[in-house]
Amino acid sequence: MAFTIAIDGPAAAGKGTVSRAVAAHFGFAHLDTGLLYRAVGARMLAGIEPVEAARTLRAEDLEDDALRTPEVAQAASKVAAIGAVRAALVDFQRAFARRAGGAVLDGRDIGTVICPEAEAKLFVTASAEVRAERRHRELTDKGVQTDFATVLADVRERDARDMSRADAPLRAAEDAVEIDTSHMDIDTAVATAIAAVETAVKEKTE
Ligand code: CDP
Ligand code: CDP
Secondary structure (H helix, E strand, O other): OOOEEEEEOOOOOOHHHHHHHHHHHHOOEEEEOHHHHHHHHHHHHOOOOHHHHHHOOOHHHHHOHHHHOHHHHHHHHHHOOOHHHHHHHHHHHHHHHOOOOOEEEEEOOHHHHHOOOOOEEEEEEOOHHHHHHHHHHHHHHOOOOOOHHHHHHHHHHHHHHHHHOOOOOOOOOOOOEEEEOOOOOHHHHHHHHHHHHHHHHHHHHO
């Protein structure tokens, strides 16, 4: 049976962490759609025209650790504002979403544009300060030299660009359950997400 869980939200809200745990709990496959835009952004930084980069993206392009840098994140949010880049990535995401056995996709427009029919929709968010603190800790742990103010400015700039673009802007779907993780640890955020999905499953099967 195909069952799609759509998880959207702003940068560093905990979407990936929650999505991986929810997918493991239900035995579903997981796709981090941010990686698609990061891979296109990285290819643009390497000199490839972004629409061409999106059309010729291969699975191997998603497996590069270099995709996790703030520079690539900024490039990703720039190419993500190009309608033809987004259009080139739609079919792959929709096919993944409808695979037998269930799927969790996390991103910015999963519940609104990619899978408006998703059986469960979550919008995972947190204050910009908390998100920047988490991302800053993550980068510091990896040995990347950066300060909190730079990370906060990066997060804010990306959110503003993602929310203001004409095509598939970042916003919660009307029927999404919002989870604000500002004051939640990871276990609480995951348990809240699983409970919300279980409610959606019950509603579907009633
Ligand atoms: O995928 P997204 O960018 O939304 O966020 P993430 O990579 O899942 O989470 C960003 C960082 O916040 C990671 O280091 C998580 O471990 C951490 N996190 C947290 O401290 N508390 C939460 N409730 C959720 C995530
Ligand atoms: O991990 P983090 O939340 O910082 O970023 P990400 O999820 O890897 O996404 C990187 C960028 O890709 C975002 O800032 C968006 O501009 C773009 N993106 C998007 O437009 N649509 C998606 N479904 C996923 C990501």
